[in-house]
Amino acid sequence: MNLLESIKIALEAIFANKMRSLLTMLGIIIGISSVIIIVSLGQVSQQMILKEFESFGVNRAYLGLSWRENPRQRDYISKEDIGILSDAFSDEIKGMSPSVTDSGKIVKRTEEISVELSGVNEEFNKIENISMKKGRFLLESDMKTRRSVAVIDEKLALKIFGRTDVLDEEISVDLRSSKATFIIVGVMKEMPVPFGNMGGYEPPAKVYIPISNMEQMVGMNGMYWGLDINFRKGVNPDETLNRMISIIERRHNSQGKNLYITYTAESELSMVNKVMSILTLVVGAIAAISLLVGGIGVMNIMLVSVTERTKEIGIRKAIGAKYKDVMMQFLVEAIIISAIGGIIGVMFGILISSIIAIAFGFTPAVSLLSILVATLFSASVGIFFGYYPARKASKMDPINALRYE
Amino acid sequence: MIKIQDLSKIYKIGEIEVHALKKVNLHIEVGEFTSIMGPSGSGKSTLMNILGCLDRPTNGYYYLDDIRVDQMKGDALAAIRNQKIGFVFQSFNLLSRSSALKNVELPMLYAGVKPKERRERAIEAMGKVGLSDRMHHKPNELSGGQKQRVAIARALVNNPAILLADEPTGNLDTKSGTEIMDIFQKLNVEGTTVILVTHEPEIAAIARRVIHFRDGEIEDDHETSKAEVGL
Structure with a gap:
């Protein structure tokens, strides 16, 4: 069975349980979008500070008595x-x-x-x-x-x-x-x-x-x-x-x-920037926790889904599905849920951070890299949190699985 | 076709060892129609699971199509199930979300058959069981007899060495049951080896050979008087 078939089967399963899939995605959506919003908020405030410094003069300095x-x-x-x-x-x-x-x-x-x-x-x-x-x-x-x-x-x-x-x-x-x-x-x-x-x-x-x-x-x-x-x-x-x-x-x-001391705008700016970067990183890390929670949500739902579909797994195994086939089916399902959640999260995050940027008078910058990184990251959340349930499914004994009602 | 020597299966339930099969010897030739009967706990289901490569024996030899399968496990057994065995279950065991045709395609999906060929062969198998007009229906839109015919089409589609049917008429009314048995007979006449597990003597009697199990051993193995029926 190839990847395309796995994707098809996974999409069928996702659409068969629309509400549940959506709620599962919601965790990822909130996680990804909050990370994006926080990071771009940090960028906007850094731009603001830079703008203030520029109006004041970035190359300014003071030399005076101590x-x-x-x-x-x-x-x-x-x-x-x-x-x-x-x-x-x-x-x-x-x-x-x-x-x-x-x-x-x-x-x-x-x-x-x-x-x-x-x-x-x-x-x-x-x-x-x-x-x-x-x-x-x-x-x-x-x-x-x-x-x-x-x-x-x-x-x-x-x-x-x-x-x-x-x-x-x-x-x-x-x-x-x-x-x-x-x-x-x-x-x-x-x-x-x-x-x-x-x-x-x-x-x-x-x-x-x-x-x-x-x-x-x-x-x-x-x-x-x-x-x-x-x-x-x-x-x-x-x-x-x-x-x-x-x-x-x-x-x-x-x-x-x-006897003489100096101040430069540059050193003040770099200090402020450093503080801002650390702040963004810390708040971003807190936002990333919500992504982690979202990932655990994916794992939870996948575990429920595996248990619910024990019979299906038994049928597939009886008919000749190999370890890898079952593994792929559930792993791909988790990845797709996370990736779709990630894409929606990216769009939502960009929307919100653009609104913030415009509100503060900056041109909103949509970085392609951040979209790519966020999507890949959420897909790897899917792999990470989908692996255990998928393994559980693939290790099922076909006789017991077939008996499951 | 099937050669079983000194086959034993021992389950451990806590400290107690349950001997489900005790040194069973059995030969089934190509093209036979065999029924396996016996009360519950006689070991017939255990034999069925081992014959179907869903379970492994504790001891003994099992040759299927001259391949020794008693030592195989995991993916190797999955491949044997996929290529050599067609299952028909009492409770149909169709995938409820997929159409009848998709259900029939499933074994070929795991065999790596290309989509186009898969579809063609599935349509052909559906024709064989007389369901050409129900291909795109979901299982819940089909009657019990129709569901079991889809299951038979699915079991046949990879041209297995044996067709294993576990109480295939158990969930059906008499009329549908008769129809299903007719299909099995027809398939057997066409050359398919059929092994049927049942507790209904009338159903068992359709087979040419009936094997009775009791306490993990073969109690009786005889040709039926209706042997001519199949021929």
Whole structure:
């Protein structure tokens, strides 16, 4: 008897017991689809994180003082350090800016709007993903002449003026005790906030002013805590940062004191990715347990089926069915039930995960490999859990089997 | 055709040994029509199972068609059953989900016959038992007599050496029973070796040779007075 005949006989048996076959498949369907849904959910969230990082800048890094090592003022990064670094690493660095930030308030009649006032240089828009809606970003000349100019985002413009074409308008910011007035030279498009509006928290609106201006306001002179850096594509951030640190250490005679620390978006991303992968794996493994339960369901039903069809097995054996023939018949039946369950599970899983992907704004990716793997996997579940019942059937003694009523 | 020497079968039920067959010697020639009779527990069913290669003897020799089968087991016995033996059972033993024709095809399926030839030979066998118009009916759509005729067609289809019938008329009314016996007689006249197990003397009497069993031994083995009937 060949495989085709076994498949025919198995299909007859499956269709003879439609309801039972369907319920048996249900275990496999739930198992396979939950594995697929969990895995693609993990992929979607990883894509989401990557997207957030991309909007923030994947090649971004920070080099700054380590407060744990109690740096003295002479260890601070100086204007000259920055000049040397940007000359030495012009091939690697796309943009580099010190920043001095303080929080302030803009008073509009009786309403107070809290803002984050950041002094940055003209390269800052090459670091942060800033795109202008109106006007321009800060220029080198703004730094040199300490012009009282500011770049704000459109949301803030709408809040203060009720419109976005606010170039050359004035804003005055309360900063601790002092009060400063700036002329708006640029309006930025609203920036995506990393990880969305989580928990309803809205970060204060950003106001960028020339760093020279900010230094004067807070009373610091060419001494900075740290640098925001954006590397060019293909640059190894960690290796470049180490070289930058060694230059700074040499200039400050502070080799081996670990006074400077770095953060890179890349290492943060890979860490988040690692956590996500582990999470997906763990949840996926839990989902796989349901597949195991489904497989046990297949075994259970096959055992019932073998007992129920004892007489049939006896007849077949009396007529000349060999060990292998009976084995094949029941094994193929278990495999077909599992494989059909697997295929339905794959379709269901793809449907659900596509809906999830679309809901989160990603194009649903149907991987052929996952279909193949899931189907083969469910078929092997059939082999694994169908083997014992099939063996039981094939080992039956024909005389006893024929007597069974 | 069938040569049995010193054949014994001992069942162990717990500590007790039951001697179902005690050194039975039996020869059956090609083309014979033999009935085996005896009360229950006489060993006739055990003999039937051994003759049909469903069971193995504890001791002794069994040659079927000059092949020694008493030592065979598993798949080898399955092949002998498939090629040399046609079974007809009291309770028909048809596969209820399959049509009459598919039931008849079954032995050829296990013999590895190609689908086309299988179908042709099954149709031919159905014709032989006079059921050409019932080929696509399921067993539950057939009468008892018709079911038994399907079973006979199935038993014949691989051209077996012997046709073994175990109480073939036991579940049938008299008229159907007579029809079935007529078929057996016709097949025997055409050359098929038939062995019939029954407890009804009238049925047994149709055979030319009647063997009586008692307590695992042959009590009586004689040609019937109606020997001419078959001829």
